[in-house]
Amino acid sequence: MTIQAPDNATATAHYDIVIVGGGLVGASLGCALAPLIARQGLRVAIVEAAALPTEGTAEWQPSFDARASAIAEGSAQRFRELGVWEAMRREAAKIERIHISERGRLGATRLSAAELGVDALGHVIPNAWMGRVLHEHLSALPIDWHCPARVETLAPTAQGHYLALSTGAELTATLTVLADGGRSGLKEQLGIESRRRPYDQTALIAHVGVSQPHQGVAFERFTREGPIALLPLKHQAMELIWTHKSGDERARLALDDRAFLDQLQRAFGDRAGRFTKVGERFSYPLSLVTARESVRPGLAVLGNAAHALHPVAGQGFNLALRSVVDLVEALALGHEQGRSLGDLETLLDFESRRARDRANVIRFSDSLIRLFGASFPLLPHARAAGLIGLNLVGPLRRGLARRAMGLER
Numbered sequence: 001m002t003i004q005a006p007d008n009a010t011a012t013a014h015y016d017i018v019i020v021g022g023g024l025v026g027a028s029l030g031c032a033l034a035p036l037i038a039r040q041g042l043r044v045a046i047v048e049a050a051a052l053p054t055e056g057t058a059e060w061q062p063s064f065d066a067r068a069s070a071i072a073e074g075s076a077q078r079f080r081e082l083g084v085w086e087a088m089r090r091e092a093a094k095i096e097r098i099h100i101s102e103r104g105r106l107g108a109t110r111l112s113a114a115e116l117g118v119d120a121l122g123h124v125i126p127n128a129w130m131g132r133v134l135h136e137h138l139s140a141l142p143i144d145w146h147c148p149a150r151v152e153t154l155a156p157t158a159q160g161h162y163l164a165l166s167t168g169a170e171l172t173a174t175l176t177v178l179a180d181g182g183r184s185g186l187k188e189q190l191g192i193e194s195r196r197r198p199y200d201q202t203a204l205i206a207h208v209g210v211s212q213p214h215q216g217v218a219f220e221r222f223t224r225e226g227p228i229a230l231l232p233l234k235h236q237a238m239e240l241i242w243t244h245k246s247g248d249e250r251a252r253l254a255l256d257d258r259a260f261l262d263q264l265q266r267a268f269g270d271r272a273g274r275f276t277k278v279g280e281r282f283s284y285p286l287s288l289v290t291a292r293e294s295v296r297p298g299l300a301v302l303g304n305a306a307h308a309l310h311p312v313a314g315q316g317f318n319l320a321l322r323s324v325v326d327l328v329e330a331l332a333l334g335h336e337q338g339r340s341l342g343d344l345e346t347l348l349d350f351e352s353r354r355a356r357d358r359a360n361v362i363r364f365s366d367s368l369i370r371l372f373g374a375s376f377p378l379l380p381h382a383r384a385a386g387l388i389g390l391n392l393v394g395p396l397r398r399g400l401a402r403r404a405m406g407l408e409r
Contacts, residue, residue: 012170012171012172013045013144013169013170013171013172014043014171014172014173015043015044015045015144015171015172015173015174016040016042016043016044016173016174016175016341017033017042017043017044017045017173017174017175017176017177017341018044018045018046018047018161018163018171018173018175018176018177019044019045019046019047019177019179020047020151020154020163020176020177020178020179020180020184020186021046021047021048021178021179021180021181021303021305022046022047022048022050022052022135022145022147023048023131023179023180023181023303024069024127024130024131024134024303024317024320025179025302025303025304025317025320025321025324026046026048026177026179026180026302026303027046027131027134027135027138028082028134028320028321028324029177029179029302029324029327029328030044030046030134030138030141030143031082031083031084031134031137031138031141032082032324032325032328033141033328034082034141035332036328036331036332036335037141037142037143040335042341043144044141044142044143044144045143045144045145045146045171045173046138046143046144046145046146046147047146047147047149047150047151047163047165047171048145048146048147048148048149049147049148049149049150049180049184050147050148051147051148052135052145052147066126066127066128066129066207067126067127067128067205067239067282068124068125068126068127068207068231068233068239069124069125069127069130069317070095070122070123070124070218070231070318071092071122071123071124071125071317071318072121072122072315072318073118073119073120073121073122073123074318074322075122075317075318075321075322076089076120076122076123078321078322078325079321082137083137084133084134084137087133087136087137088125088129088130088133089123090129091125091126091129091234092123092124092125092234093123093124093125093216093231093232093233093234094113094119094120094122094123094216094232095113095120095121095122095123095124095216095217095218095231095232096112096113096114096120096121096215096216096217097110097111097112097113097121097215097216097217097218098110098111098112098121098217098218098219098220099217099218099219099220099271100219100220101219101220101221101222101271102221102222102223120216121218122218124218124231124232124233124239146165146167146169146171149165149166149167149169150165150166150184151163151164151165151166151180151184151186152164152165152166153189154176154186154189154190155189156190156296156297156298156299157172157298159172159174159298159342160172160173160174160175160176160298160342161173161176161298161299163176173298173342174298174340174341174342175298175299175300175331175341175342176298176299176300177299177300177301177302177327178299178300178301178302178305179302179303179305180305181303181304181305182194182289182291182303182304182305182306182308187291187301187305190296190299192291192292192293192296192301193291193292194289194290194291194292195288195289195290195292196287196288196289197287197288197289198285198286198287199286199287199288199310200245200246201226201243201244201245201246201285201286201310202243202244202245202246202247202248202249202283202284202285202286203241203242203243203244203283203284203286204240204241204242204243204244204249204252204253204281204282204283205239205240205241205242205281205282205283205284206239206240206242206278206279206280206281206282207233207237207238207239207240207278207279208230208237208238208240208261208264208275208276208277208278208279209236209237209275209276209277209278210236210237210238210272210273210274210275210276211273211274211275211276212236212272212273212274213236214230214232214236214238214272215232216232217232217272218230218231218232219268219271219272221268221269221271223267223268225243225244225245225248225267226242226243226244226245227241227243228240228241228242228243228264228267228268229241229242230268230272237277238272240264240278242264242267243286246285249283252281253281253283257277257278260278260281261275261276261277261278264278286310287308288308288309288310288362289304289307289308290306290307290308290362291305291306291307294306294351294354295344295347295348295350295351296344296347297342297343297344297347298342299342299347300327300347300350302320302323302324302327303317303320303323304316304320306320306323307319307320307358307362309361309362315361319357319358319361322354322357323354323358326350326353326354327350329353330346330347330349330350330353331346331350333346333349334346334349
């Protein structure tokens with residue numbers, strides 16, 4: 001895989017598809033395009049601002065501080081179709097059961113892989129390992145990399161878009177895909193606005209060691225301060241996602257490890273055992289962000305650039321991966337019908353595939369936060385009754401689980 005700008009930085013190079021962003025979403029799209037590249041001889045490029053590891057890097061050394069993501073079973077199936085799952089699963093921990101509860105209340109909902117007849121409800125994988133596997137797979141594909149490089153100018157043309165890079169390179173693309181996380185300002189350059197709904201919450205994320213084997217159980221614990229999620233990792237560790245009212249997380253970030261673990265133990269309880277170790281702590285503010293437009297002629301917006309969700313339901317990347325698959329399917333169908341890759345009809349077909357799924361996931365994630373974040377009289381009792389009822393009504397519980405797993409939309 002060539003990870004450098006072209007030698008002739010002043011020449012304009014034309015590509016059929018330019019993917020802006022080589023992170024998990026952009027790299028997944030590059031892998032998913034492999035059949036189209038082979039059949040149609042497409043010219044594809046990826047522009048990535050951060051330097052990527054070069055070939056021949058040292059053996060993988062898992063870090064206790066590495067960020068991880070929950071991959072639904074439906075996403076695992078999609079990675080199998082891309083040919084990368086066998087490598088990814090080497091560092092994956094299965095989610096075999098999910099326990100959802102509210103601190104101080106008796107109600108709880110339990111989901112299990114055995115009940116649904118699947119091997120796992122999902123998997124938790126270090127982000128760095130997922131990226132490494134995807135990039136190694138991309139190295140076998142005829143894709144040009146412009147890296148490290150930023151898109152400084154993005155402008156529509158009659159045939160697609162013009163891109164001027166920080167390296168001096170100039171590109172044109174029939175189809176440009178923004179998968180850069182939405183922080184580059186490129187959407188704003190194009191006049192694409194975003195709806196923002198701040199939650200006034202901040203997520204504190206860290207890996208914690210536990211005193212007993214987690215046995216593949218993931219926990220979602222709603223507390224007065226905010227939800228606490230614990231996801232199983234390999235080697236008797238768990239990924240912690242602890243939601244705080246914005247500003248309150250600063251004091252916990254400043255605590256020494258022992259004091260932090262003591263406060264976590266009091267907030268979560270003993271259901272996962274004793275917390276024995278904590279890695280580096282990270283934090284980021286939480287908002288619901290959705291782009292007002294996800295397609296235009298010659299343009300598609302994916303991943304966090306299109307929608308940034310609350311992590312409470314763990315659906316952000318899984319939703320993005322389904323968008324990747326639907327975009328490639330729409331492009332393939334459009335090609336069969338003789339349309340250009342950037343044809344608006346093709347991209348509107350992609351958008352129609354995504355709209356219902358995206359709306360359902362956003363509604364579900366947002367409703368959880370608002371339901372468990374409210375403190376109206378009698379509402380805690382209603383929530384507890386709802387959790388008990390959901391646990392008792394098998395078909396409803398199983399339907400909810402299959403939707404969260406990405407097996408139904």
